[in-house]
Amino acid sequence: MKFRKRWQRQHFIEAIAKACMYLSGVIVIGCLGFILWTIFSKGITALSWEMISQPPQGGYYLGNGGGGILNAILGSLYLAAGGTLLALVLGLPIALYLKTYVGNTSWGNYVRLALDVLWGIPSIVYGAFGFTLMLAIGMRASLLGGIVVLALLEMPIMVRAMDEVIRLMPAELEQAALAIGSTKLEVALHVVVRQMLPGIVSAILLAFGRGIGDAASVLFTAGYTDRLPSSLLSPVASLPLAIFFQLSTPFPEVQQRAYASALVLTFIVLAVSLGSRWLAARLGKYVIK
Amino acid sequence: MSFGTKTRKAEISGIEDRFTRSSIPARVLKEKSVKNVFFFFTLLPILLLVIVTIALVVRTWPILRMYSFWSLISGKVWKPQNGSFGFLPFIMGTFWVTVLGVTLATVPCILTAIYLSEYAKHRTRTIAKPILDLLAAIPSVVYGVWGLLTIVPFIGSKLAPFINRHLGFIPFLKNTNPTGYGMLAGGIVLAVMIAPFIISIVYEVLLTVPQGVREANLALGATRWHTVRHVVLPQVLPGIVAGVVLGASRALGETMAVLMVVGNVAKVPTSIFDAVYPLSALIANNYGEMMSIPLYDAALLGAALLLLLIILLFNVLSTLVLKGFLQKP
Numbered sequence: 001m002k003f004r005k006r007w008q009r010q011h012f013i014e015a016i017a018k019a020c021m022y023l024s025g026v027i028v029i030g031c032l033g034f035i036l037w038t039i040f041s042k043g044i045t046a047l048s049w050e051m052i053s054q055p056p057q058g059g060y061y062l063g064n065g066g067g068g069i070l071n072a073i074l075g076s077l078y079l080a081a082g083g084t085l086l087a088l089v090l091g092l093p094i095a096l097y098l099k100t101y102v103g104n105t106s107w108g109n110y111v112r113l114a115l116d117v118l119w120g121i122p123s124i125v126y127g128a129f130g131f132t133l134m135l136a137i138g139m140r141a142s143l144l145g146g147i148v149v150l151a152l153l154e155m156p157i158m159v160r161a162m163d164e165v166i167r168l169m170p171a172e173l174e175q176a177a178l179a180i181g182s183t184k185l186e187v188a189l190h191v192v193v194r195q196m197l198p199g200i201v202s203a204i205l206l207a208f209g210r211g212i213g214d215a216a217s218v219l220f221t222a223g224y225t226d227r228l229p230s231s232l233l234s235p236v237a238s239l240p241l242a243i244f245f246q247l248s249t250p251f252p253e254v255q256q257r258a259y260a261s262a263l264v265l266t267f268i269v270l271a272v273s274l275g276s277r278w279l280a281a282r283l284g285k286y287v288i289k
Numbered sequence: 290m291s292f293g294t295k296t297r298k299a300e301i302s303g304i305e306d307r308f309t310r311s312s313i314p315a316r317v318l319k320e321k322s323v324k325n326v327f328f329f330f331t332l333l334p335i336l337l338l339v340i341v342t343i344a345l346v347v348r349t350w351p352i353l354r355m356y357s358f359w360s361l362i363s364g365k366v367w368k369p370q371n372g373s374f375g376f377l378p379f380i381m382g383t384f385w386v387t388v389l390g391v392t393l394a395t396v397p398c399i400l401t402a403i404y405l406s407e408y409a410k411h412r413t414r415t416i417a418k419p420i421l422d423l424l425a426a427i428p429s430v431v432y433g434v435w436g437l438l439t440i441v442p443f444i445g446s447k448l449a450p451f452i453n454r455h456l457g458f459i460p461f462l463k464n465t466n467p468t469g470y471g472m473l474a475g476g477i478v479l480a481v482m483i484a485p486f487i488i489s490i491v492y493e494v495l496l497t498v499p500q501g502v503r504e505a506n507l508a509l510g511a512t513r514w515h516t517v518r519h520v521v522l523p524q525v526l527p528g529i530v531a532g533v534v535l536g537a538s539r540a541l542g543e544t545m546a547v548l549m550v551v552g553n554v555a556k557v558p559t560s561i562f563d564a565v566y567p568l569s570a571l572i573a574n575n576y577g578e579m580m581s582i583p584l585y586d587a588a589l590l591g592a593a594l595l596l597l598l599i600i601l602l603f604n605v606l607s608t609l610v611l612k613g614f615l616q617k618p
Contacts, residue, residue, distance in 0.1 A: 094331050111331050115334050121600060122543065122596065216569070244545065265428060
């Protein structure tokens with residue numbers, strides 16, 4: 001009798017715990033759905049071809065000028081692409097070095113710790129740092145400044161993501177290549193990179209997505225302009241800042257455009273995120289399993 | 290044929306001779322030099338960390354020489370024109386928004402992670418991971434827009450008056466701010482932002498518990514929750530705490546989303562509905578005029594330094610704890 005009671009009690013607790021977990025899961029998924037729905041339903045009404053194909057014209061921020069946010073879309077793409085490229089140039093050697101030369105030694109783990117800590121540094125601090133750096137060398141807010149700061153921001157994300165996948169590579173592949181006389185460099189370039197291409201591509205796109213959505217770092221370093229990006233040394237607009245500035249105006253028409261801009265940004269980020277999965281799956285066909 | 294040409298060439302040039310005939314092939318030399326270059330690249334992360342800290346310290350130095358550290362972080366008045374730099378309202382703003390966000394996020398996140406690792410079918414898990422990645426990929430400005438459109442009006446028109454009417458006697462729940470912009474809105478937006486992050490880490494930590502341990506307990510007739518509560522959780526508790534701390538450090542530095550919904554009033558908050566002004570928002574809002582007033586730039590970069598140091602502390606500790614877990618064979 002006593003045993004039966006305890007059994008019933010345990011199962012009662014089990015049911016409650018399970019209900020709480022379902023509820024939590026539904027809340028989390030519900031939030032994602034809610035966010036996407038809000039952005040979509042608010043943004044779609046103001047979105048037009050003019051919005052995404054033209055730079056802003058006079059009076060745009062007063063609600064009576066025509067034009068769109070092409071300056072910000074192009075600016076963001078340039079910033080994120082440049083930042084990702086620079087981060088890749090800096091980051092791929094680090095990821096390969098961590099795999100082929102140092103492995104799990106203490107030096108390698110110090111570097112990984114540094115990268116993890118860098119990943120956690122907020123973008124506003126990178127922005128402030130970039131700003132002091134640019135002041136020190138007498139540079140003004142520009143596309144180049146934004147690219148450099150974004151590269152610093154994206155590099156740890158990219159390297160850690162690459163490192164996580166590269167680590168999973170079967171040791172036999174590397175050993176086989178070494179056994180037939182390849183140098184470690186040849187292993188890194190011809191075996192590791194090819195075998196881990198899907199993971200590397202996902203890491204690059206992950207960093208790109210982080211870069212294109214980041215506002216606090218480019219706020220200081222890339223500036224803002226209504227013109228289309230023209231040179232590396234002139235200021236450039238970006239989508240997150242376009243959203244922010246349009247929202248800060250008191251005019252409802254302009255705020256509507258901010259919602260549309262948010263929809264464009266969300267669309268780009270989700271497309272990159274889903275595209276990286278698709279690409280990784282496609283490239284995965286050429287990997288030795 | 291080609292071999293013959295090579296030797297003749299080598300005879301002409303003594304330098305080339307040394308290379309072609311040496312016992313070290315050119316590809317090994319290449320390997321050695323590239324190794325050194327790569328090694329230099331791995332110094333970059335550590336160098337960057339040091340340089341960021343030093344640069345901010347150097348730029349903050351003027352204000353630290355004028356005022357004592359303690360008077361800066363305990364001062365309540367922020368009037369840069371008059372030379373009074375009190376960081377307390379901003380520190381309190383950052384602190385309370387973060388605490389509120391982490392408090393709201395922790396329990397649902399841990400429960401969701403437990404569900405994913407202990408209860409969910411394989412199919413659910415494979416769907417859940419991309420969804421979490423999607424949530425994590427949404428830019429913070431978009432979270433801000435969402436908060437502005439839904440959370441702020443909801444708090445301003447419904448939640449705050451309701452709680453004020455029924456629970457207003459509790460000091461921390463009194464409502465004096467009718468707009469809805471404030472600490473609670475910031476906390477909710479932050480909670481949603483850091484949720485995918487915390488779930489992913491806690492989920493990974495839970496997966497490190499060997500399956501056999503669970504099976505042993507289940508075989509004795511325990512329920513699943515009993516197994517989670519008495520077998521799984523005690524083993525991974527430090528890892529879960531570290532995951533939550535990492536989420537908190539994410540929340541501490543979050544700028545744009547928070548900036549858009551917290552109201553930005555430099556006052557020490559007394560209620561969860563009060564407008565607050567976190568450190569990150571202070572930097573982002575004022576960088577434009579930082580060169581116009583003496584010591585203003587030092588003060589703002591000091592705010593960045595303060596954020597950096599707190600986050601470094603949080604990050605290093607929690608990363609070390611997590612490493613201990615995730616690298617177990």
